[in-house]
Amino acid sequence: MSSVGIKGYSYCLNHTPELGLHYGSTPFVEREAKGESDFLKSLPRYIQTYEQAAGYAPNQAYIGGIDYEAFEGAKTPWIENYLTNAQRYGRYGEIMPEDEFLGLMAICDVFDLIWLEKSFADEVKTKLSKDPVMNESIVARLKGVHELAEIETEVKDKKGRPLYYGGKIVGCVRNGHEIDDCLFAYVLMENLACKAGGVLALLHLLKNSGTKPEEIDFVIECSEEGAGDMNQRAGGNFAKAVAEIAGCVNASGCDIRGFCAGPVNALISGASQVAAGARKNCVVLAGGAVPKLYMNSRDHVKKGLPALEDCLGNFAVLLVPDDGTNPVIRLDALGKHSVGAGAAPQAVASALIYEPLSAQNLSFGDVDKYAAELQIPEITLPAGAGDVPHANIKMTAALAVMKKALEKSEMDGFIKKHGVIGFAHTQGHIPSGVPFIGVACDHIKAGTMKRVMIIGKGSLFLARLTNLADGASFLIEPSGGASDASKAGASRPGTPAAVSKEDVKSMILEALSEIVGKLS
């Protein structure tokens, strides 16, 4: 089997401005190094309310609150044109408010690490009970309820990290070890937030795909967090921990890492296991990264713009055997940025885009959309990092010109037609192509797209193990192939069209008749 069905998908955001103000790496490092600096004093004035975050067009596009086409048509700048009547829930998932997310983190804590103040916990429990993906047994996990004085002692004397809501301390994450920095309160908070995001995405995935938790066979988690202790710094395993909370009692799981290329590699790995029959099905998911909250806020504040990096991103995808009913990931057309491919942008684009297409006799124009690195440009442009999705599609168009598949004069049209506007938060692994899987599958099911390429790129060099970057890509198509040219060579000049068994039979009969004719 070289194709695997995509049965379901979910996308959620957790609006967590106060986690960001205190534990996003940019504010956190500033506070540690300089105390309450002018930047830190200014930052709270630039944060968005929940209502603003919910009405921010890219956020609604992410959770499926608006269609991608409506997002493309949304008035820009989005920060000055918040959507009216924006809802918490979209067809892919939800934007969870911060108080409920702190409650969900406590639900995901099985080591008495998160303590919540009693009245706050009671309120949050009531709110969480109303979330359509929660059930009684999950909400009942919310324990660790304490008096505020106990929480303050934990923070003041025992190296716990406070949790805030509405500017007040409402809980804490307790320190996990005196010396082992892998178990310090900050790291545990980061990991539990990632786990909670993964759980929320998984619960929405189960709902969206009509799947019971016990039907899940395997889970692969692909965030950028590291869970472990000093003897096995990132030993894992987020996947199984997430599956446990969601009630997936028949599932096991493991984690796959690769910076921002993690999700695409994890999807290829999960799809391969399903294709081989090793797993009945496989969920690939990830929660978000607390340190990346307000990562570029220094530039946003400097320019008087809203600090938009206030949401953790989560996603989950359910892979099943290709039974002809779901859009599929093709495993015979994978892009791979090999060690020897080189670091130049055109070499990377060639390895990830041109090579898998040309191996299948496909051309650049045969792909409806290229989804690579979908960061929201209103976040990255003021920070000097450019419009990343636009830069990627521009490179793809330039490569198409180099390969003589496109005239230079056609580049702008190609970029507009085949590019994707960024609608994902700068959460590292989250924007790496995967947010477009839902849109792609919806369009393929509706017959309005026939082929989409998902591309992830990872900055491996950040770990100081290698100077190399990484990347991977795959194609999504209708089951059975796109009608024009999904089968290798089917529509290419000089290559034979696909033939059926009946065609072969009649050709043989024709040939035999000819021979008989010559003999007689």
Place this chain on the structure above:
Amino acid sequence: MGKLAGKKLLILGERDGVPGLAIEACLKDSGAEVIFSVSECFV
């Protein structure tokens, strides 16, 4: 050899722009000495 000959270079690359390794490769025959080269990621 061009106007960079004999100069010392600090290279700051970016993954989705031009990575440090690619800039280094372009400047290989410039006669300049690369004393620091790095790629960063801001997303």
